Amino acid sequence: MLKNKIRLLLERIESQTGKLENTRVFVDSAPVLDRAWAVRCGLGFIGKNTTLIQPKKGSFFFIGHLFLPIELEETGKPMANRCGRCTKCIDACPTGALEAPFHIDARKCISYLTIEYKGCLEGNDPKTFKGWMYGCDICQDVCPYNKFSLPNVEPKFQPSEQLLAMRENDWKNLTKADFDVLFKHSAMQRAGYEGLKRNIDFIAEEN
């Protein structure tokens, strides 16, 4: 979806330059140092929670890239960190994954454990997952810069009515067929039905 938006930008550029060879579009889909390049482009600074923060917009966005075979004028300057003495993200991380400012141990991060990790979650304390069954935004939710972030208005990103109608019991009884309908074109496919079911069963152990 986001890639399509970047492709539109490419079309606009090509309307000026003519067709360009060797262009590439990425959104979290290639081994590119997303945050480092974004800082270098002046888009924001890396916060103590390790996300890229735009001072007036917060951190709830994805970073996309458009590689072009043409040299562009630099438009922004790298921004120095603006977290000051704030440690809200570190204090709030329920699994202690943010071990120090700018330092995350992904193995303890709920986002990693619920999306990327394929093994068994036993050995973690379900209470520390705070009900998160796919990904985690706690270190962003508590960030003062996210007071400025606005909900997105992109129609394609809005949750479906079926998703909004889901209640705790529906999640506990989720079937593969439900999963396929709810997340047909979603990034949730990354965890897959088995992964999501594992997470739901795991956090249910808390009760």
Ligand code: B12
């Ligand atoms: C692995 C990964 C994770 C791991 C580890 C996260 C981490 N903080 O390291 C896990 C699974 C835990 C994770 C979780 C999340 N992730 Co993630 N993740 C990635 C991914 C795929 C790779 C990051 C990485 O390891 N890069 C390799 C290392 C070596 O690079 P690095 O961390 O930037 O650090 C090096 C560079 O900065 C370099 N460097 C320093 N200065 C310079 C200057 C230059 C010029 C260069 C070239 C390099 C350089 O030195 C550093 C040390 O080696 C990126 C996408 C991407 N391609 O970047 C998304 C990404 C970081 N994730 C993202 C998101 C949204 C999340 C979650 C919020 C998802 C969620 N809701 O659950 C959480 C947030 C958790 C958190 N606090 O970070 C977004 C962040 C958006 C933002 N505003 O910052 C990204 C950028 C994806 C995207 N394209 O939008 N993620």
